[in-house]
Amino acid sequence: MPPGPPLAPAGGLPTDPPPGLPPGLTLVATPIGNLDDLSARALAALRGADAVLCEDTRVTSKLLARHGISATLWPLHDHNEEARLPDLVARLHNGARLALVSDAGTPLVSDPGYRLVRAVIAAGLAVHAIPGANAAVMALTLSGLPPHPFLFLGFLPARTGPRQAELARLKAMEQAGLSATLIFYEAPHRAAETLAALATALGPDRPAALARELTKRFEEVRRGTLATLLEGALADPPRGEVVLLAGPPPADAHGTASLDEALLAAMGSMSLRDAAAVVAVGHGLPRKSVYARALELAAQNPRAD
Ligand code: SAM
Secondary structure: OOOOOOOOOOOOOOOOOOOOOOOEEEOEEEEOOOOOOHHHHHHHHHHHEEEEEOOHHHHHHHHHOOOOOOOOOOOOOOHHHHOOOOOOOHHHHOOOOOEEOOOEOOOOOOOOHHHHHHHHHHHHOOOOOOOOOOOHHHHHHHHHHOOEEEEEEEEEEOHHHHHHHHHHHHHHHHHHHOOEEEEEEHHHHHHHHHHHHHHHHOOOOOOOEEEEOOOOOOOOEEEEEEEHHHHHHHOOOOOOOOEEEOOOOOOOEEEEOHHHHHHHHHOOOOHHHHHHHHHHHHHHHOOOHHHHHHHHHHOOOOOOO
């Protein structure tokens, strides 16, 4: 292994990493509203990059201009990411230093970049990250809901059918033992509709939070239950960017669901094997015996399809 950077002097702080951007791909987190939330390392990386890959060059050039940085910007978004992979990987092979940013927050988190990172890893090239703002984690820390375990689900499908199916799958996972704070991104004009869907699927009394305009002038966190937040969202529609959170089910909720109930619920939305695996973990039982019971239940309850 090559020698690492020098260690911290005894009793002191770790030494700074070497200046400049190393060759390879560097994921650089940018602010989620307040443009001052850009770290010194992020600034150095953006200054040192041969090119900055970004979702929207107008958004990123505004950010760079504010910090007096002029950089070559190349668009990378959902529609061209796949096609750009061979060229970008070839450039990285030749020693390029590329930075990847999204319009806001941490790249890849409900934003483009996953396919590029996979391709770079598959090519045996370096990927680095400079951490920073992320709306989901900031909302979680402000919500007053249990911080872990948490499950980040990004955007639910906008269409009613697929959204209901996803929420039914989530409910089945809870019945099988999942107990986590759930985090969703949402567009403000759909916040009330999504709160209503969550209240229907998870129950109106579930503790919940709505965090909006984080790091911005009108930052606000509403805390309550899914029902009270829905009421509030109808009376006073939240404007700006929104994160929705729902706490874990009450402690006794999955304790009361029998193994058979949990299996039947999980089997409604996933394969027999997956349902058995999920329920086995939730109930702390051996997967083999739960799978055997799932086979029996499937034989007794043939599916309509
Ligand atoms: N990559 C970003 C991150 O790390 O948070 C998320 C990008 S995703 C396309 C945009 C969604 O993130 C918004 O619809 C909203 O749900 C959430 N979001 C982004 N900025 C926010 C903010 N300042 N306050 C609340 N939610 C925010």
